[in-house]
Amino acid sequence: MGTIKSLNKWANAHTHFSIDIVRIALGLFLFIKGLHFMQNISTLNALFEPIQNIPGGMLLLHYIIPAHFIGGILLVFGLLTRWVIIAQLPILIGAVIINFTGEMNSSNLILAIAVLVVCLWFLVYGSGKHSADYYLKMQQ
Template identity: 40%
Template sequence: MTTLQQIRDWGATHHPRWLVIVRVGLGLFLFAKGITFMHNATLLDRLIYGGASLAENQTHWLPILITWANLLTGTLLIIGCWTRAMALLQIPILIGAIIFNAQRGVFAPESELILAILTLLLVLFFLVEGGGPLSLDGYFEKNKGRGSHGDILP
């Protein structure tokens, strides 16, 4: 049995139902951060690139990628679809957020270092734990091999 299978089996047998609330809360938080970044794109652009300005017809691609990744991962974590893949996608973004916030310091105005670290820990937890039984991941795993009418496929 591979390590990934052992992690998956452990997650399936040790998943309390209250973790659904934590997963949905994490998804709502990531989705809200995506909305915040979309609403105030210049803030994220300034955080990443400093004061470097662009010509009028140019845009930076990284803030757009981070915004849409937060919206996508937040939505899919809320419903519990591809939970581990979405957690894996979010890890580099959160590491970047920790690096940017660490440069400014914990007590700097608008610093979200502690929040970024807490979010990274939760994302790492759900990378191991998965979506659990009350998620689309759990539903698909439970109904693997069934046809559209509930019949077992040959």
């Protein structure tokens, strides 16, 4: 817990609106990706073809859409940011692995790696000073 407090103090001292804009853009991207997967479930099924024999594959399909959808909304507001990122990490790591085991699509691979790097940044950085987390913390 002390590590998280020290990271929050550092992040609040070094906060900028540009970092908040990146967090909001990441949240919107994940939300839109969740909507896209909801509307095109066949696309999501096609992505899972290389690993369809893994036990619990259908559970993974039902995990991805709500994690992107709800996680995107929470990231936009900066609420529970680290928890949302932890929920996104298995999906993003899986997206990178799927590009190597299935048909390689370089644009999807670059996008998955970029989102993974940004998520890792926010896992360390947190939600920042201009977020619901910070507002609620100050109300205590």
